Amino acid sequence: QVQLVESGGGLMQSGGSLRLACATRGFAYDYWNIGWFRQAPGKEREGVACLSTNGRTTYYTESVKGRFTISRDVDRNMFYLQMDDLKPEDTGTYYCATDTPVLFKLCANNWRHWGQGTQVTVSS
Secondary structure, eight states: OOEEEEEOOEEEETTOOEEEEEEEESSOTTTSEEEEEEEOTTSOOEEEEEEOTTSOOEEEOGGGTTTEEEEEEGGGTEEEEEEOSOOGGGOEEEEEEEEOTTTSOTTOTTOSEEOOOEEEEEEO
16 A cells, blocks of 8 residues: 655745655555646646656746755665745645656646645745
């Protein structure tokens, strides 16, 4: 059974940093893509940062390029989102997710396995 649990959200001032963590079980990083998504109030969920199975291909949505970094620790079954230079528009509920590249594109919004979400609020 695939399980994902996020941690690390909170309230931060604009320009600050936060690191989100996703504890996982039930799948192999060598075979499944991983990623972070967010949903802002009144908006659709979007892919923020995703990493391919071999760890070589990354996707970042345009608005976070140069500020956010996705990484993984395969030995600990964890992956992370380092968020620097936070902006108020980064506010939202952040979800970690995973699925197989055999069926789904990198950072597709229809992945099947999701965490419960963690709130990130950035004040101006």
